[in-house]
Amino acid sequence: MAEEGSKLSYFAFGLGLGLAVGVLFAPKSGEETREYIRARADEGRDYLKRRGDELREKAEDAIDRGRSAVSQHREHLSAAVEAGKQAYRDAVSGRAPEGDQT
Numbered sequence: 369m370a371e372e373g374s375k376l377s378y379f380a381f382g383l384g385l386g387l388a389v390g391v392l393f394a395p396k397s398g399e400e401t402r403e404y405i406r407a408r409a410d411e412g413r414d415y416l417k418r419r420g421d422e423l424r425e426k427a428e429d430a431i432d433r434g435r436s437a438v439s440q441h442r443e444h445l446s447a448a449v450e451a452g453k454q455a456y457r458d459a460v461s462g463r464a465p466e467g468d469q470t
Contacts, residue, residue: 394401 391401396404
């Protein structure tokens with residue numbers, strides 16, 4: 369686990385160093401570079417917001433499907449329990465189970 373943190377810190381350091389060198393040696397003026405960075409940051413923010421909304425919708429759909437499946441299984445289980453209770457009552461009373469007309 370410590371090795372992963374070390375790798376992450378090296379990555380962050382390299383990213384920062386690359387960004388600093390890129391800004392220092394950029395072929396554009398400071399004003400143009402700042403505007404470029406600002407525009408890219410805005411694009412990134414918009415992309416992340418859009419992806420977040422998409423993922424939220426997918427999660428809500430998955431939750432709804434899960435709730436529906438649980439509800440359906442609950443109904444089936446309830447019906448099976450009731451059928452078992454009825455079969456037990458029939459067996460105790462000595463009657464043939466419903467559907468068994470032999």
